[in-house]
Amino acid sequence: IREKLAKPLQVGSGQKLESENIIDETSDIEDLLKEDDDYKEESNYSIETSGALKWKEDLSRKAAEAFLRQQQATPNLRKLIYGTVTQDNEDEDTREELGGLFRVSQPDRGCKHKADSLDCSKFLVEAPHDWDLEEVMNSIKDCFVTGKWEEDKDAAKILADDEE
Amino acid sequence: MATQTHSLSYAGCNFLRQRLVLSTLSGRPVKIRKIRARDDNPGLRDFEASFIRLLDKITNGSRIEINQTGTTLYYQPGLLYGGSLEHDCSVLRGIGYYLEGLLCLAPFMKHPLKIVLRGVTNDQVDPSVDVLKATALPLLKQFGIDGESFELKIVRRGMPPGGGGEVIFSCPVKKALKPIQLTDPGKIKRIRGMAYSVRVSPQMANRIVDSARGILNKFIPDIYIYTDHMKGVNSGKSPGFGLSLVAETTNGTFLGAELASNPQGQGAAVLPEDLGKNCARLLLEEIYRGGCVDSTNQSLALLLMTLGQQDVSKVLLGPLSPYTIEFLRHLKSFFQIMFKIETKPCGEELKGGDKVLMTCVGIGFSNLSKTLK
Numbered sequence: 321i322r323e324k325l326a327k328p329l330q331v332g333s334g335q336k337l338e339s340e341n342i343i344d345e346t347s348d349i350e351d352l353l354k355e356d357d358d359y360k361e362e363s364n365y366s367i368e369t370s371g372a373l374k375w376k377e378d379l380s381r382k383a384a385e386a387f388l389r390q391q392q393a394t395p396n397l398r399k400l401i402y403g404t405v406t407q408d409n410e411d412e413d414t415r416e417e418l419g420g421l422f423r424v425s426q427p428d429r430g431c432k433h434k435a436d437s438l439d440c441s442k443f444l445v446e447a448p449h450d451w452d453l454e455e456v457m458n459s460i461k462d463c464f465v466t467g468k469w470e471e472d473k474d475a476a477k478i479l480a481d482d483e484e
Numbered sequence: 485m486a487t488q489t490h491s492l493s494y495a496g497c498n499f500l501r502q503r504l505v506l507s508t509l510s511g512r513p514v515k516i517r518k519i520r521a522r523d524d525n526p527g528l529r530d531f532e533a534s535f536i537r538l539l540d541k542i543t544n545g546s547r548i549e550i551n552q553t554g555t556t557l558y559y560q561p562g563l564l565y566g567g568s569l570e571h572d573c574s575v576l577r578g579i580g581y582y583l584e585g586l587l588c589l590a591p592f593m594k595h596p597l598k599i600v601l602r603g604v605t606n607d608q609v610d611p612s613v614d615v616l617k618a619t620a621l622p623l624l625k626q627f628g629i630d631g632e633s634f635e636l637k638i639v640r641r642g643m644p645p646g647g648g649g650e651v652i653f654s655c656p657v658k659k660a661l662k663p664i665q666l667t668d669p670g671k672i673k674r675i676r677g678m679a680y681s682v683r684v685s686p687q688m689a690n691r692i693v694d695s696a697r698g699i700l701n702k703f704i705p706d707i708y709i710y711t712d713h714m715k716g717v718n719s720g721k722s723p724g725f726g727l728s729l730v731a732e733t734t735n736g737t738f739l740g741a742e743l744a745s746n747p748q749g750q751g752a753a754v755l756p757e758d759l760g761k762n763c764a765r766l767l768l769e770e771i772y773r774g775g776c777v778d779s780t781n782q783s784l785a786l787l788l789m790t791l792g793q794q795d796v797s798k799v800l801l802g803p804l805s806p807y808t809i810e811f812l813r814h815l816k817s818f819f820q821i822m823f824k825i826e827t828k829p830c831g832e833e834l835k836g837g838d839k840v841l842m843t844c845v846g847i848g849f850s851n852l853s854k855t856l857k
Contacts, residue, residue: 397804397825397840401812435496436520440609441584443779443805445769457702460771462834464704465671465734 491515491558492817499810500532501581502783504539504559505588506818508546509791509849513560520555527554531574531581538571538582542589542597563853566593566657573603575647578610583636583653587620588787590655591629594853598633598654605641605649606680606726606744611780613638613651614678614728615740620781622738627788628662629655641682641714644747646721660850661788663795666776667841670735675700675767677709677730679760683723686713688756692727695760700729700767722748725756727763731771739778741767772836773802783811790821792846800828801840819847 449456461467471477491513494503497520507514520526528536528550536557540546545562573582579601590597606612617636624634633654642649677696679689689711700707709727714720726744733739743763745754770778777785782801786808789797804812815821824843830836 397827401804401809401825402816402822435498435518436523437498438609439498439500439581441780441783441805441807442609442611443773443782443803443807445766448765448769449772451699451765451768459834460703460768460774460836463672463771463774463836465673466704467671467834469671 489513491560493517496520497528497532499807499814501535501585502807502811502814504536505585506787506814507559508539508543508561508564508589509592510818511561512818513558516557516559518555519557528557529574529576531577534572534574535582535585538573538585541569541571542566542586542593542599544594564589564593565853566590566595566597568598570600571602573601575604575642575644578604578607578644579613579649579651580607580610580616583613583616583651584611584620584784586653586655587616587624587784590653591624591627591658591661592791592849592851592853593655593657594855596633596654596656598652600650600652602647602650603642604644604647605638605651605720606724606728606742607644607747608744611740612726612728612742612744613649614680615730615742615780618676618728618730619738619740619778620784622736623777623781623785624655624788626662626664626666626736627792629658631656640718640720641680641712642720643682643722643724643744645749648720648722657851657854659854660848661792661846663792663797663846664785664789664799665797666735666737666785666799668735669737669774669776669800670733672704672731672733672739672771674706674708675704675729675731677707677727678712679709679725679727680712680714681725682714682719684725686711688725689713691756692725692760692763695757696727696729696764699761699764703768724748725759727760729763729767731767735776737776739767739770739774740780741770770802774836775802775839776800778802779805779808782808786811786815786823786842786844789842789844790815790819790847791849794846794848796843796845798841798843801842803837804840821845821847 449459451457469475469477489512492503492507493515495516495518497516500516500519503514503516519528536548536559539559540548542565543562544565547558547560547562549558550556571582573579582601582603586597586599606614613636617638621634621636624630633656635652635654637652638649639652640648640650677693679692679696681688693709693711696709697707709729724745724747726742728740728742730741731739741763743759743766745759746752773779775782776799779802782805785799785801789799801808812823815823821844826841826843828839828841830838
């Protein structure tokens, strides 16, 4: 049984390594998930023979799912924050030479501008919604106590359940 | 602190406060170069110099070196000392600019901080004292920073350009912070606000209240907006009016929004009705962004999570502001802390936009200089 379990797991981790090299990751993970399904069917009979190893049933599938979830959820924001920040180019590189002696200074470069801009913690609204529209107003309706409550927190629902 | 650690180096004047604050907390010196180096008027401005002076006041043994043109600043932090202090803030920025720095540092002083700040209490750039009082203080309480002396009081109101406001901020010291688990903001149960007017007709505040209520009443009935008209010496040196709104949820989350009139002699006159309506809309935008901490206080919450005990802290935020994103990068370089960031799409629920769940393990920062009694 050990051998059987170990083998598909190895295949799984091999796939994972490969997927890191290939750009189209999501389709690769889908393949990986499909493979795991196959593996599950094949190992079904071994589980029937020993109930003790039931918790190992679909470990690699669970791992693959967790991996997939993580991949879908975060990559952009994390990369945006902790990814390598492009160093602002030293001024010397960007200046044009004039007559081989003077250099034209170009103060308004994008990154320079950011480094010296206003130090303020307020988060300004760039594209305000039109709060007169019914549709827009409805988009935050459930943020208020007057809106719809979750099943487990809805007082009316809980009361009704209690009476039953 | 005579630490031999390498100093961190940055360029430009943006994010100056967070760099200096994190340097003070971590004990790592910073060097900031090219401060407005290409500007017609290069170097540090008055308001930044005032912030550095404030840091010098609350610490003991800080070393500050500024070059002749003011374009390079070297800061080697000392120990946070605290005590009873006074500080005249520059009128170019609001008191909120200074207060935001102090809110990060005050819990870690040797002696409890009690400071009188003079300057502009409400302006169009920085979070006003009213909003910080209503949103940042409850946030600090979530981390266990609380006590009788925990207070932010507005004694006088001052509007730009003249200023003349005065606030008293006092904060108890804490040895360690509690980790937080703020993953459910709850539902908004009431909206409170403060419409203020100084050196203009007191009727302005009432006009603001009426127009703001007109918009917010469609969402929730429990709205109360106080009017505050300060007179005489308590009204500062310049006329102006404004509104700050705070939405409070069932789980103790406070979301704030505010607007102030144009400073005297700058820009067109603003109608109080328009100001009230626009401020109410800003609050709706803030509710749309959502989360357990509003957009202004994101970085404060993340800092206190980082400094907490060695335990997992979680907080649900709205979209991260550019200021917060830079702050996260700084947290990484000063404290080697990286957050786990999970985006939570809004889905079918009618609860505004996408949210972000931030998770980290605190570094177990403890205030060793706090005196034992």
